[in-house]
Amino acid sequence: MKDSVNADYLKKTTKALPVVVAKGDGIGPEIMDATLKILEAANVSLDADHIEIGEQAYLSGNTSGIPESAWEAIHKKKVILKAPITTPQGSGYKSLNVTIRKSLGLFSNVRPAVSYHPIVESKHPIMDLVVVRENEEDLYAGIEHQQTDEVVQCLKLISRPGSEKIVRYAFEYAKKYNRKKVTCLVKDNIMKISDGLFHSVFKEVAKEYPDIQAESQIIDIATARIANRPEEYDVIVTLNLYGDIVSDVTAEISGSVGLAGSSNIGKDYAMFEAIHGSAPDIAGKKIANPSGLLHGAIQMLQYFGEVEKAALIHNAWLTTMEDGIHTGEIYKEGHSKQKVGTMEFADAVIARLGQVPSHFKKIEVKEGEDFRINIQEKSHAPKEKKLVGVDVFIDHRDRDANKFGDALTDSSKDFLKLKMITNRGVKVYPGGMESTFCTDHWRCRFISKNAEVIEGKPDYKAIDYKEVLELMMALNKAGFDIIKTENLYTFDGKLGFSLGQGE
Ligand code: NAD
Numbered sequence: 001m002k003d004s005v006n007a008d009y010l011k012k013t014t015k016a017l018p019v020v021v022a023k024g025d026g027i028g029p030e031i032m033d034a035t036l037k038i039l040e041a042a043n044v045s046l047d048a049d050h051i052e053i054g055e056q057a058y059l060s061g062n063t064s065g066i067p068e069s070a071w072e073a074i075h076k077k078k079v080i081l082k083a084p085i086t087t088p089q090g091s092g093y094k095s096l097n098v099t100i101r102k103s104l105g106l107f108s109n110v111r112p113a114v115s116y117h118p119i120v121e122s123k124h125p126i127m128d129l130v131v132v133r134e135n136e137e138d139l140y141a142g143i144e145h146q147q148t149d150e151v152v153q154c155l156k157l158i159s160r161p162g163s164e165k166i167v168r169y170a171f172e173y174a175k176k177y178n179r180k181k182v183t184c185l186v187k188d189n190i191m192k193i194s195d196g197l198f199h200s201v202f203k204e205v206a207k208e209y210p211d212i213q214a215e216s217q218i219i220d221i222a223t224a225r226i227a228n229r230p231e232e233y234d235v236i237v238t239l240n241l242y243g244d245i246v247s248d249v250t251a252e253i254s255g256s257v258g259l260a261g262s263s264n265i266g267k268d269y270a271m272f273e274a275i276h277g278s279a280p281d282i283a284g285k286k287i288a289n290p291s292g293l294l295h296g297a298i299q300m301l302q303y304f305g306e307v308e309k310a311a312l313i314h315n316a317w318l319t320t321m322e323d324g325i326h327t328g329e330i331y332k333e334g335h336s337k338q339k340v341g342t343m344e345f346a347d348a349v350i351a352r353l354g355q356v357p358s359h360f361k362k363i364e365v366k367e368g369e370d371f372r373i374n375i376q377e378k379s380h381a382p383k384e385k386k387l388v389g390v391d392v393f394i395d396h397r398d399r400d401a402n403k404f405g406d407a408l409t410d411s412s413k414d415f416l417k418l419k420m421i422t423n424r425g426v427k428v429y430p431g432g433m434e435s436t437f438c439t440d441h442w443r444c445r446f447i448s449k450n451a452e453v454i455e456g457k458p459d460y461k462a463i464d465y466k467e468v469l470e471l472m473m474a475l476n477k478a479g480f481d482i483i484k485t486e487n488l489y490t491f492d493g494k495l496g497f498s499l500g501q502g503e
Helices: 028-041 055-059 068-077 096-103 160-176 194-206 219-228 240-254 291-303 307-322 342-351 401-412 465-477
Strands: 017-022 046-051 079-082 108-114 128-134 144-146 152-154 181-186 213-218 235-238 261-265 270-274 325-327 338-340 385-395 417-423 426-429 441-447 452-454 457-459 481-491
Touching (some): 017 028, 017 068, 017 291, 028 291, 028 307, 028 342, 046 068, 068 079, 079 291, 108 160, 108 240, 128 160, 128 240, 160 194, 160 235, 181 194, 181 219, 194 213, 213 219, 219 240, 235 240, 261 291, 270 291, 291 307, 307 325, 325 342, 338 342, 401 426, 401 441, 401 465, 441 481
Parallel strands (some): 017 046, 079 270, 128 235, 181 213, 325 338
Antiparallel strands (some): 108 261, 144 152, 261 270, 385 481, 417 426, 417 441, 452 457
């Protein structure tokens, strides 16, 4: 006989929760109907608008997959419960998820990864971690260019306010959910300025949370460790791309990709969903597992402050799972008792509303508990910015670095001093190595004519932007093919640019 919770939990939510519901594509409508049925049975009242986004919108010519009417509803309600959508094959379709996240400022992607062993097989029976992924910046800014015949670039943009928001969110999350540790994952041994900024913000913000352990790890070895010993991790905070990869690793090794939900949270808007896709292979068969979307909906209830409803549904779900009532993809002889379809699973959860699990840890609600997280942006005094040089990127086909460097020195000597040339980041002039392979993409660093090198370190002098323009004119006149320039600044005297390898 299972324990049951206070029947008061079944009473109606005090106010209807404003939400936009997107049933999505593939299995989307089936799992959304099942999820909504459970919410209704739990007496969660929704003030819902339904929107059509995804495949149909894409195919009718809307490249973002979101028609104007859907945006209107989203701006009105501000919270989206979204089933997975299908992105049509072929170029020209923009990722709907990325568009929503960026347009609505959903800076935080929260993906819990929990092991439900032995009900759902996992090599990591005690895994219970959360990945908090930065959602707006990094290489996902989508700023890419082909610069030469041989070289393309993708800009990695990391901002201080963006880093601060997500790091603070991770610590606040840890505090609210009684988690003990936040681990920051970066690659600042290589990307000292961009990942370095994220890391230094992490160390700064961590000081405000002395009760939570803060640690930092390099992303590559950390990912290997997570895959091997996920039980050592609690809350993970990281940049967009690393978070994308690490959260897929954690979902996969938990054994529960099909069971996990995720939330995308911003200052004014939020979106809740399952982490899996639209599973076109089983669409319409009524066998899909609605658990991932249900977990998204549980996170949505917490976001609205409806913690008791969230716990009520979560406990009923855990009870259903441990009672062995499973959809086909997790059904296993020995562990499972009954194989059910999407709606039967939902009905089994509904039948257990009010019960709490005995094998899994039950979800308890403490008096006054509130999981809502409100991040305040902090202001910082601006630093003193000084222009000290310029990197000029040049398209040059001849791979001979010395010949190129000498010609460039000759054409620039009356304007700025050519300090070095790198090719894909490695110094090739002056004094490069024969063995370094050079492409047609050269980064040529110019500093003040008056800068002196003291003990191997240049004493950067301020330059005027006019000197850069004069240099550009001279290089253009001499026939060099300039791709772009990047100004070199110091901020409060600290270099705002990296040195070339070997510089
Ligand atoms: P998928 O997650 O849809 O499916 C992978 C496998 O898992 C399939 O075998 C599928 O049957 C199974 N599966 C997924 N969800 C399940 C569920 N709830 N119950 C039972 N089995 C389930 O991944 P995919 O096949 O690579 O992608 C299909 C489509 O989904 C693509 O168009 C992709 O772009 C899209 N997608 C959308 C989202 C989103 O909207 N957030 C996320 C990922 C993929």
